[in-house]
Amino acid sequence: xQHEHSELLMEVAGETLEQLAFMxxxxxxxxxxxxxxxxxxxxHVSFTGHTPGGLLMLISSAALPELAANMLGLEEDExxxxxxxxxxxxxxxxxxxxxxxxxxxxxxxxxDIQAPEILETEAARSMMNEYRSNPQGCASALLSLDxxxxxxxxxxx
Amino acid sequence: MPLNVxxxxxxxxxxxxxxxxxxxxxxxxxxxxxAGNGQEGLEAARSNWIDLVVADINxxxxxxxxxxxxxxxxxxxxxxxxxxxxTEGSSTRIERLESKGVKFIHKPFTPEIIRDSIQALTxxxxxxxx
Numbered sequence: 001x002q003h004e005h006s007e008l009l010m011e012v013a014g015e016t017l018e019q020l021a022f023m024x025x026x027x028x029x030x031x032x033x034x035x036x037x038x039x040x041x042x043x044h045v046s047f048t049g050h051t052p053g054g055l056l057m058l059i060s061s062a063a064l065p066e067l068a069a070n071m072l073g074l075e076e077d078e079x080x081x082x083x084x085x086x087x088x089x090x091x092x093x094x095x096x097x098x099x100x101x102x103x104x105x106x107x108x109x110x111x112d113i114q115a116p117e118i119l120e121t122e123a124a125r126s127m128m129n130e131y132r133s134n135p136q137g138c139a140s141a142l143l144s145l146d147x148x149x150x151x152x153x154x155x156x157x
Numbered sequence: 158m159p160l161n162v163x164x165x166x167x168x169x170x171x172x173x174x175x176x177x178x179x180x181x182x183x184x185x186x187x188x189x190x191x192a193g194n195g196q197e198g199l200e201a202a203r204s205n206w207i208d209l210v211v212a213d214i215n216x217x218x219x220x221x222x223x224x225x226x227x228x229x230x231x232x233x234x235x236x237x238x239x240x241x242x243x244t245e246g247s248s249t250r251i252e253r254l255e256s257k258g259v260k261f262i263h264k265p266f267t268p269e270i271i272r273d274s275i276q277a278l279t280x281x282x283x284x285x286x287x
Contacts, residue, residue: 019265071170073177084170091168094215095264098244107248113215115167 005104005139009154012100013141017150020095021070021088023063025143025150032142035149038062041086042124043093045116047101050109053156055100056127057093060148064089090116100154131155159187160281161205165198165212165221166242171264175211175242175271182272184281195224202234209279214243214254225257238278242266 010027017023039061046054059067068080068088080088093116101111119127131138131153143150162179164172172191180186190205192198196219198212210228214221221241228234239259245251251261260274275281 016265019267068170072173087168087170091171094168095244098246098264102246107246110247110249113244115215115217 002136002139005154006141008103009100009139009152010141010143012103013096013143013150013152016092016096016099017067017143017145020092021067023067023070023145025145028142028144028149028151030142030144030149032140032151035060035151036125038148040121040124041089042119042121042127043089043116044119044127045093045097046114047097047111048114049111050101050105051111051156053154054131055093055097056124056131056153057089057096058124058128058149058151058153059089060145060150063145063147063150066147067092086118090118096152104156128153158281159185160275160279161187161190161208163190163192163198163201163205163207163210165192165195165201165210165216165224167193167213167216169193171213171242178266178268178271179211179275182268182275184272184275195219195221195227198224199227199234202228202237203231207237208281209275210237210239212239212241214241214245214250222254225254225259229257240271240274240278 014025017025040058041061043057064085065079068085071088097113137155139154141152164175166172176189190201192201194216212221241254241259242262244264254261260278262274
């Protein structure tokens, strides 16, 4: 089941990043802990309803300006302010979650997605450890981006 | 006739994306008003000449569905064409929204989907069409 969800997560995240932010991603077979060698920004969203749970996204901080700039359609030499970079990350995770849940629970299932929250490095690492502490109940997707990496962890309670 | 649009979404990035996408779609865009939640959206709709509302559903303070319900209860706003752009995936909720006369677009979206939905809802054609 978790393997199936991991494949779905990989697919939905890849499609969303491409359609929303013109960012192309590839499955990342590197050590999952390698992402922590650079600065990381996290974002977490909880959901209730049909099946409660959560979705955690970790992204190399170096990839955030590109994510936001592409979503905003800025020129290459323009860098969006940090608050817009974080807003872009929240929105990207919101869209990934919104597209993932119907594929997990079916289109008739009703979910209530809470507002995504930004997690700074230590809080993000702590949340990741919490997700990883139950590997049987956690699906994951590791993606390689042009600028860094992106990891997603999904669980239902 | 330029289309005055009110975009209601709690994400400033998403509001900017929607505005840019509408501009890219070739429609004749007039003034663009923005609001961060349903309450602000209602206030903006009541104090400006708006031809089209584009709203998210999940927002703080007042969500998009409550804003739409209040618009429908207000004779001045009841007939305002409204598009919901949301991550909502439940067919039950989408059907409930559509039964209120709004057009639903799922995130992520393309300029073509936005253009076609606006044209279908307002009858306003593509200003670039030959």
